[in-house]
Amino acid sequence: MKGLKFRGRAIRxxxxxxxxxxxxxxxxxxxxxxxxxxxxxxxxxxLPNASCRYxxxxxxxxxxxxxxxxxxxxxxxxxxxxIIVLLIVTLLILLLGRVWCSWLxxxxxxxxxxxxxxxxxxxxxxxxxxxxxxxxxxxxxxLLFFTVLISISxxxxxxxxxxxxxxxxxxxxxVCPAKGFFTIAQQVVGLESSSTRLPLMAxxxxxxxxxxxxxxxxxxxxxxPMGAYMSLLSKKSYLWLEKDPDKCTKCRICLRxxxxxxxxxxxxxxxxxxxxxDCTLCGKCIEMCPEDGCLSLxxxxxxxxxxxxxxxxxxxxxxxxxxxxxx
Amino acid sequence: xxxxxxxxxxxxxxxxxxxxxxxxEGYFSDEQKERTFKESRKQSQNLRNRLETRPVRxxxxxxxxxxxxxxxxxxxELAEFRQGGGKVVGTLCVMVxxxxxxxxxxxxxxxxxxxxxxVHPANELLGDAGLCPLVxxxxxxxxxxxxxxxxxxxxxxxxATCDGKMKLAEMLEDWVPVVMLNVPRxxxxxxxxxxxxxxxxxxxxxxxxxxxxxxKRKNLAREIDLWNRVQVIWGQLSSMRSGPRPPIxxxxxxLVAQAxxxxxxxxxxKKVGELVGELSxxxxxxxxxxxxxxxxxxxxxxPVMFPNFKVPSIVEESGALIVHDELCSGQRLLSxxxxxxGSSMEEMLVALAERYxxxxxxxxxxxxxxxxxRLKENIKNLHxxxxxxxxxxxxxxxxxxxxxxxxxxxxxxVPFMKVESEYDEGDIEQVxxxxxxxxxxxxxxxxxxxxxxx
Numbered sequence: 001m002k003g004l005k006f007r008g009r010a011i012r013x014x015x016x017x018x019x020x021x022x023x024x025x026x027x028x029x030x031x032x033x034x035x036x037x038x039x040x041x042x043x044x045x046x047l048p049n050a051s052c053r054y055x056x057x058x059x060x061x062x063x064x065x066x067x068x069x070x071x072x073x074x075x076x077x078x079x080x081x082x083i084i085v086l087l088i089v090t091l092l093i094l095l096l097g098r099v100w101c102s103w104l105x106x107x108x109x110x111x112x113x114x115x116x117x118x119x120x121x122x123x124x125x126x127x128x129x130x131x132x133x134x135x136x137x138x139x140x141x142x143l144l145f146f147t148v149l150i151s152i153s154x155x156x157x158x159x160x161x162x163x164x165x166x167x168x169x170x171x172x173x174x175v176c177p178a179k180g181f182f183t184i185a186q187q188v189v190g191l192e193s194s195s196t197r198l199p200l201m202a203x204x205x206x207x208x209x210x211x212x213x214x215x216x217x218x219x220x221x222x223x224x225p226m227g228a229y230m231s232l233l234s235k236k237s238y239l240w241l242e243k244d245p246d247k248c249t250k251c252r253i254c255l256r257x258x259x260x261x262x263x264x265x266x267x268x269x270x271x272x273x274x275x276x277x278d279c280t281l282c283g284k285c286i287e288m289c290p291e292d293g294c295l296s297l298x299x300x301x302x303x304x305x306x307x308x309x310x311x312x313x314x315x316x317x318x319x320x321x322x323x324x325x326x327x
Numbered sequence: 328x329x330x331x332x333x334x335x336x337x338x339x340x341x342x343x344x345x346x347x348x349x350x351x352e353g354y355f356s357d358e359q360k361e362r363t364f365k366e367s368r369k370q371s372q373n374l375r376n377r378l379e380t381r382p383v384r385x386x387x388x389x390x391x392x393x394x395x396x397x398x399x400x401x402x403x404e405l406a407e408f409r410q411g412g413g414k415v416v417g418t419l420c421v422m423v424x425x426x427x428x429x430x431x432x433x434x435x436x437x438x439x440x441x442x443x444x445x446v447h448p449a450n451e452l453l454g455d456a457g458l459c460p461l462v463x464x465x466x467x468x469x470x471x472x473x474x475x476x477x478x479x480x481x482x483x484x485x486x487a488t489c490d491g492k493m494k495l496a497e498m499l500e501d502w503v504p505v506v507m508l509n510v511p512r513x514x515x516x517x518x519x520x521x522x523x524x525x526x527x528x529x530x531x532x533x534x535x536x537x538x539x540x541x542x543k544r545k546n547l548a549r550e551i552d553l554w555n556r557v558q559v560i561w562g563q564l565s566s567m568r569s570g571p572r573p574p575i576x577x578x579x580x581x582l583v584a585q586a587x588x589x590x591x592x593x594x595x596x597k598k599v600g601e602l603v604g605e606l607s608x609x610x611x612x613x614x615x616x617x618x619x620x621x622x623x624x625x626x627x628x629x630p631v632m633f634p635n636f637k638v639p640s641i642v643e644e645s646g647a648l649i650v651h652d653e654l655c656s657g658q659r660l661l662s663x664x665x666x667x668x669g670s671s672m673e674e675m676l677v678a679l680a681e682r683y684x685x686x687x688x689x690x691x692x693x694x695x696x697x698x699x700x701r702l703k704e705n706i707k708n709l710h711x712x713x714x715x716x717x718x719x720x721x722x723x724x725x726x727x728x729x730x731x732x733x734x735x736x737x738x739x740x741v742p743f744m745k746v747e748s749e750y751d752e753g754d755i756e757q758v759x760x761x762x763x764x765x766x767x768x769x770x771x772x773x774x775x776x777x778x779x780x781x
Contacts, residue, residue, distance in 0.1 A: 124674050125669070127677075129517065246703070248697075249697065251686040252686075253682075256678065256681055257666070288666045310559070310664055
């Protein structure tokens with residue numbers, strides 16, 4: 001339908017391309033690049049949200065895996081497995097904010113595809129009340145706190161919890177639905193032997209995830225403890241969501257279309273930085289904002305892409321030059 | 328919820344309403360009715376003459392004159408549309424989504440009246456002389472059925488924004504079925520959005536009852552697209568006003584904007600497209616709608632409904648040109664597009680509800696800081712030299728905000744003048760004297776600024 005294409009800049013296609021690219025990189029084995037995941041140099045890099053331990057051929061694991069693993073292992077390896085990894089990850093977050101979630105994370109892609117399916121079926125999303133959003137926000141930080149607490153407790157040998165190490169190691173991975181999802185996905189494709197049994201917890205979490213993700217936009221992103229860690233740090237990053245409050249008409253489109261209900265983009269009218277916290281810099285608000293140059297994705301002081309007034313047939317080239325001339 | 332009346336419209340009195348006005352129908356003599364009719368027609372005609380005799384005026388504008396004419400072609404068209412089984416819905420406010428009305432197969436017309444003579448019947452019966460004249464005029468026009476538009480309504484949609492509009496909608500129920508919408512007036516938080524969405528759903532339900540046709544997803548999407556296009560075309564016309572020498576006066580632009588609320592949007596868009604073409608030709612020839620050194624003025628405040636163009640007329644006759652306005656009878660009618668995220672009915676309704684609620688800078692909302700922000704931004708972008716704030720007597724909300732805005736603009740160093748007016752020709756010369764002094768001051772200031780820069 002014509003009316004539904006009445007929008008400004010297209011960011012989603014670029015993002016989708018990168019997400020697919022990241023998926024191919026992570027699933028290198030599926031494309032005949034089996035050795036891809038076996039470079040030791042790549043193995044020691046841990047990215048925020050970029051990959052999963054349960055993908056057999058993944059070249060890198062998510063940093064949360066190594067964080068839990070390192071903490072469980074105790075003081076001996078803490079420098080190599082925890083501190084350095086955390087420093088690198090923190091630096092990446094300070095540089096790029098939560099870009100990982102919406103541009104690279106394969107699980108983000110899965111949820112977006114579920115969202116597309118829902119849109120295709122013309123089923124409206126469930127609108128969460130602000131009180132529910134607050135609860136989800138707390139769940140996120142609680143998951144971060146308790147997984148770290150459990151891992152540390154096992155790691156401290158004086159506590160004598162080492163006997164529980166097998167059942168309580170990697171506490172987050174045990175509840176993360178990505179485990180079940182990727183294992184089953186690989187079994188379906190034939191990359192994983194079908195004899196691998198998923199624990200009951202993984203089944204439960206996967207079912208909860210699939211059921212809840214359908215009506216709630218980007219459900220897992222709202223509770224992901226890795227996201228919580230990034231939220232703590234991404235208040236100010238080199239890549240940021242910029243808003244020119246003078247141009248804002250307070251129409252609330254940005255908040256309505258936001259997949260994670262990041263209300264700062266709508267409510268902030270003083271400062272320029274409206275990202276941070278839950279914002280994954282997916283650019284949906286920039287796509288939909290009907291004001292010229294109101295919202296932009298910026299790197300440092302440079303605006304990479306800005307919102308624009310919808311028009312009946314204005315080409316991308318002409319607006320690009322206009323944006324440049326304004327500076 | 329259950330509809331209160333049948334959809335037959337005018338002839339069915341509402342048994343549950345107070346009927347305190349309808350019972351007094353015989354109160355007005357035929358003579359008074361006729362006089363009100365004639366005076367209203369004369370006022371429209373006078374305004375048309377005044378606009379037509381401006382030295383620089385695009386020829387295409389005569390089409391919009393015809394649309395807005397008192398009992399003109401458009402009214403005949405609407406009457407014919409009704410005879411063919413169509414339904415016409417009168418709206419009392421800029422917050423009623425025309426898309427929804429259109430998707431139900433009905434036609435929306437803005438029914439706020441600007442006729443001076445219609446104030447008197449309302450004054451005689453309502454017993455509140457201090458009430459907003461716009462409300463009195465609209466009600467008066469209906470009471471003595473002096474406006475042909477008012478006789479061609481099947482339903483009225485009235486959001487309860489200010490006290491006047493709310494009671495107006497309530498009293499109109501004596502003649503026409505009214506859908507009152509509960510406007511959440513504190514514009515903070517998520518609850519307001521939910522409440523307004525429920526009101527939209529109620530409106531949809533009432534419209535479906537009226538036309539007997541369900542609002543289909545496809546139709547709503549089509550209407551949203553149509554009005555988005557209307558807005559883009561209006562944006563082209565507005566941008567003609569932002570240049571250093573606008574070829575169109577503020578009054579004419581307001582006329583075109585208000586015509587969009589009465590006319591068929593397809594035809595309106597086509598004509599505005601033609602108008603934009605003609606205006607750019609005029610621009611190329613160097614034609615300028617104002618006097619040679621006209622002061623660039625922004626008109627703000629209470630709605631200026633056709634044909635109550637008293638204040639803009641005076642401003643533009645006193646050596647100024649209105650380059651922008653922030654009225655709900657002008658620029659704000661067509662200012663924000665509906666951006667759709669999903670294509671389900673629910674999501675479309677949410678998009679529609681939020682477009683008509685959140686960017687609206689009506690002073691009935693609190694907090695309303697966006698209004699000042701928009702105003703400042705427009706002053707900066709359009710090189711506005713002074714702001715004329717028009718308030719109708721009895722419009723408390725605008726009166727109160729005027730004070731706030733004045734203080735803000737003083738900090739910015741922008742001259743500001745508040746003009747309080749009544750639906751009456753008595754104060755024209757008085758207002759003119761003040762406006763002329765204001766415009767003189769702006770021009771003198773310009774001179775002073777230039778000298779001080781040297």
